[in-house]
Amino acid sequence: MFENLQDGLSSALKSLSGKGKLSESNMRDGLKLVERSLLEADVSYEVVRTFMKNVTEVAVGEKVLKSLNPSQQIVGTVHQELINLMGPVDHSLHLKGPGEVTVLMMCGLQGSGKTTSCGKLGRMLKQRGRKPLLVAADLQRPAAIDQLHVLGEQLDIPVYSERGEQDPVKVCNNAVKQAKKLGADTVILDTAGRLHIDDELMGQLERIDKQCNPEQIYLVCDGMTGQDAVNSAQAFNQALEIDGVIMTKLDGDARGGAALSVKQVTGVPIKFIGTGEHLDALEEFHPDRMAGRILGQGDILSLVEKAQAEFDEDEMKAQEERLAKGEFTLDDFKKQLKQITRLGPLRKVMGMIPGMGGMLDSLGDVDPENDMKQLFGIIDSMTPAEKRDPKLIDQSRRRRIAAGSGVEPHQVNELVKMFEPMSQMMKAMAGKGMKDRMKMFNQ
Numbered sequence: 001m002f003e004n005l006q007d008g009l010s011s012a013l014k015s016l017s018g019k020g021k022l023s024e025s026n027m028r029d030g031l032k033l034v035e036r037s038l039l040e041a042d043v044s045y046e047v048v049r050t051f052m053k054n055v056t057e058v059a060v061g062e063k064v065l066k067s068l069n070p071s072q073q074i075v076g077t078v079h080q081e082l083i084n085l086m087g088p089v090d091h092s093l094h095l096k097g098p099g100e101v102t103v104l105m106m107c108g109l110q111g112s113g114k115t116t117s118c119g120k121l122g123r124m125l126k127q128r129g130r131k132p133l134l135v136a137a138d139l140q141r142p143a144a145i146d147q148l149h150v151l152g153e154q155l156d157i158p159v160y161s162e163r164g165e166q167d168p169v170k171v172c173n174n175a176v177k178q179a180k181k182l183g184a185d186t187v188i189l190d191t192a193g194r195l196h197i198d199d200e201l202m203g204q205l206e207r208i209d210k211q212c213n214p215e216q217i218y219l220v221c222d223g224m225t226g227q228d229a230v231n232s233a234q235a236f237n238q239a240l241e242i243d244g245v246i247m248t249k250l251d252g253d254a255r256g257g258a259a260l261s262v263k264q265v266t267g268v269p270i271k272f273i274g275t276g277e278h279l280d281a282l283e284e285f286h287p288d289r290m291a292g293r294i295l296g297q298g299d300i301l302s303l304v305e306k307a308q309a310e311f312d313e314d315e316m317k318a319q320e321e322r323l324a325k326g327e328f329t330l331d332d333f334k335k336q337l338k339q340i341t342r343l344g345p346l347r348k349v350m351g352m353i354p355g356m357g358g359m360l361d362s363l364g365d366v367d368p369e370n371d372m373k374q375l376f377g378i379i380d381s382m383t384p385a386e387k388r389d390p391k392l393i394d395q396s397r398r399r400r401i402a403a404g405s406g407v408e409p410h411q412v413n414e415l416v417k418m419f420e421p422m423s424q425m426m427k428a429m430a431g432k433g434m435k436d437r438m439k440m441f442n443q
């Protein structure tokens with residue numbers, strides 16, 4: 001996410017480090033590079049100007065210039081300004097209590113990822129114990145109704161549609177009226193998109209807003225479209241007073257400008273971000289964590305949350321019990337690696353671990369997914385006794401395992417060597433919660 005911005009900012013900030021005390025002119029040169037990387041990331045010019053003004057005020061102040069570690073203080077200031085730029089965010093979906101129906105209205109231009117985001121949001125609500133109903137009110141795009149039905153089937157979430165009906169306001173109204181009867185407590189309206197903003201669309205959305213009185217209105221914006229996304233957010237907000245933005249496609253090569261500008265320009269915060277085509281790729285947007293990611297400091301909290309949502313609880317419990325007894329075998333190791341692969345592509349996961357972001361560059365063309373498969377192959381070629389006690393693996397066993405998994409014997413050796421400290425660490429971590437463990441990794 002935002003690799004170029006990350007590279008630009010970290011090299012700008014690096015240019016300031018290692019110099020000990022800084023003169024005002026050193027500092028200004030470094031800040032010029034910060035400014036350039038923000039502009040290159042397509043952050044709106046006005047936003048960059050205010051941002052730089054705030055950062056410069058602190059940076060060339062006596063307190064920073066005369067401090068022992070001015071470069072560290074600058075990183076702190078840039079971090080804080082990035083947070084101010086994107087926040088604050090209220091993540092609440094303003095869901096009503098039992099027996100009442102909450103209406104969430106989604107809008108956005110065609111292709112922004114609106115229908116997909118309806119599915120993702122439905123999935124998130126279901127995971128939180130709500131009973132969502134998806135409403136197909138995008139009558140503009142011919143395939144949108146079918147698309148929503150397919151999503152609903154995949155997620156096991158009911159979908160309300162009225163094929164043949166021309167008026168989306170009616171469809172929304174009927175859906176909200178019937179929600180209770182259909183066993184739903186949260187209605188998600190997938191409204192019509194257009195290629196461009198026009199009066200007819202805005203009029204239709206305003207009527208849906210008036211009639212259905214949604215608790216929250218979210219605008220889905222395509223983060224890849226840069227400043228266009230910010231402009232459309234402004235236009236939608238003028239007509240509808242949106243409560244939050246869902247910025248999609250931040251997994252691709254979005255430069256980051258839209259994500260950094262939208263709050264400042266429109267006053268509306270990003271509430272969620274879409275980080276992939278899969279239905280689990282929706283994250284709450286936390287400006288502090290995003291600022292950390294942008295500055296290459298990782299985002300361990302999001303990773304922990306993702307892990308808690310994705311890991312199989314029974315499996316985790318079984319592993320805990322075995323660990324508590326001091327058991328950690330190569331089979332357990334493999335299971336853990338498998339769980340990590342469930343969190344997403346390894347490069348993405350590594351980018352969220354503090355300090356690992358920079359290591360990604362040094363990986364070059366190495367394919368961590370493939371390495372992982374190779375590790376699994378080696379472990380699978382071992383006997384149960386060898387997996388329990390890798391010390392048994394002598395030269396002839398090593399050759400047998402290597403032949404069985406199509407690798408060189410030294411690679412078997414490397415795995416065993418890597419496993420030993422890991423096994424000790426895991427045993428030391430037995431009984432500690434996920435957050436404590438992550439802290440141990442961070443030390």
Ligand code: GDP
Pocket residue numbers: 108109110111112113114115116117141193248249250251252273274275276277281
């Ligand atoms: P709509 O016209 O706004 O309803 O857009 P769709 O929901 O049909 O999405 C348009 C395309 O964007 C589809 O191919 C989606 O799979 C894709 N898409 C949606 N959200 C994301 C995202 O967060 N990341 C990526 N990479 N693709 C996405």
